[in-house]
Amino acid sequence: MPGQSSHFTPALPLTSQPQPCGRAGFSGFPSPAQDYEPCTLDLNTRLVKNPTETFYVTATGDSMEGWGIFEGDLLVVDRSIEPQLGHILVAMLEGEALIKRYALYRGTPHLCSTHPNYPPLPLEGSDCQLWGVVRAVVHEYLR
């Protein structure tokens, strides 16, 4: 459950134990890494800073490709972050969730994408609501 502490099983069997070499009373040189706890890197600690407020969503559509978000990508959305200019957001607009970049356009804040068919949407006067800030995009080449 993402709301809880993370659980991670190392994909590779890492071990600091010297391998048995078959002769009684002799175990070879101790591994120089023996004193170091096996410490696998956990992607959760890098991508998920606030597990309770982090949600995953799937991107659909091609109008954010210029900023590296492609159809089917996994987005890590942190709802506890205060949005700043330049952040990529999930925002609710007229009952629909949208991925957009929060940026200045002609001097006022807009929700922008990189596709010419979809011009920036001015925030002023719209009923747009913030859902969360996109912390990371996971683009899987092999699926």
Place this chain on the structure above:
Amino acid sequence: MIGLVDANNFYVSCERVFQPKLEGRPVGVMSNNDGCVIARSAELKALGIPMGAPAFKLEEMRQRGEIHLLSSNYELYGDMSARLTQLLRDACPAIAPYSIDEMFVYLEGLTTEQCERLGRELHHRIRRHLGLPVCVGLAPTHTLAKLANHLAKQDPHYQGVCLLNGQDHTTQALLKRTQVGSVWGVGHRLAGRLAIGGVTTAWDLRQSDDKQLRKRFSVVLARTALELRGTPCMEMNALDQPRQRIMTSRSFGQPTGVFAEVHNALRRHAQRSAEKLREQRSLARAVMVFLNTNRHRRDQLQYFPQALIALPSPSDDTRVILDAVRQGLEQIHRPRYQFMKAGVMLLDLVDAEQHQLSLLHPPVRDRHPFLMATVDQINQRMGQGTISFGMTDAPAAWQLRCAHRSDRYTTRWDELMKVGTHPGAVAAAEAKQKEKQKKSRR
């Protein structure tokens, strides 16, 4: 100060987090097998649709698009509840979950102003960070906190947070217009008996003589009166009668991480809970399993998981509940944690007799009332646990009817919320998908 944080229309609110189009619309969530309505949005309540309304009667309205009816999605609700609990655990000195959508927070050592500020902060943060609307009631006692919460829900003037200090004018005015029957721990029947003696409002009860209450009614009622006066004297578990949910939990003598040991403890709790359930002639629709590590041991890994398992149909059968408990434990147990406490909660209870009389529900083959009654009798006569249940068989392939269940957005990789990069992107992708499926079928 004690705070009660209670989510508004919790099941519906969970659905709305991931389906923004449901915001402002009449939405209902149905029981297992889509039998009847068990949760309603404010808009659905305004249409006059009562709790427990049979779903088939609403089918026409649903098809005309006037209302939205969803199958219950317990996996989603369970995960959102775990997040809510965790958020409160991080923000408050101590908390105690009371049900899936109600949590008590204990704010000892804070001034009244600090409590109110924290209440507002929690109200705002839960809405913003989890997308859930909640109300917060703050007061010196459990009983008053419950009333404060009720007031926060009813009166928009409070903007979701109501603090009753127990002595002020607001407390007095509220108690004077609160029927004694809606005070926590005062049942319907008791309210009738109290009315004979002229006690009709919560204020009357507060002003009643302590000795008289104890003599003519019970110690529990005398305590309720004390609580109304602002003197905390009730343990949380004493308050839930008639029970809306049944909880059995205990700390381990020795912390343990061994699956079999945790499972054994949970099996005991499950059997005890099932007995309590049958005692009050209720059936449960869902079972929650939770584990706690020792939060005071900062040097140890912390883990407070919970799992919610929906039952195929409302049940009081120990074996069905044991089975759900095992499923839940398998979902959340991780060997590297030392667990301090384990518990079982039975949720969404229905009245057994009413349920059996209803023609809407398919006959339940799992139930063996005589077997259960016999087991309970033997245990009552010969002592707790004289007869208990061994390992149950592997679960039958439970086929829940859940035609209108939303996706399990937070617990399944292949059911995440889809978000478009431009308006209409998700709708277009879904249309394309349907087209593809049609073609492949041909």
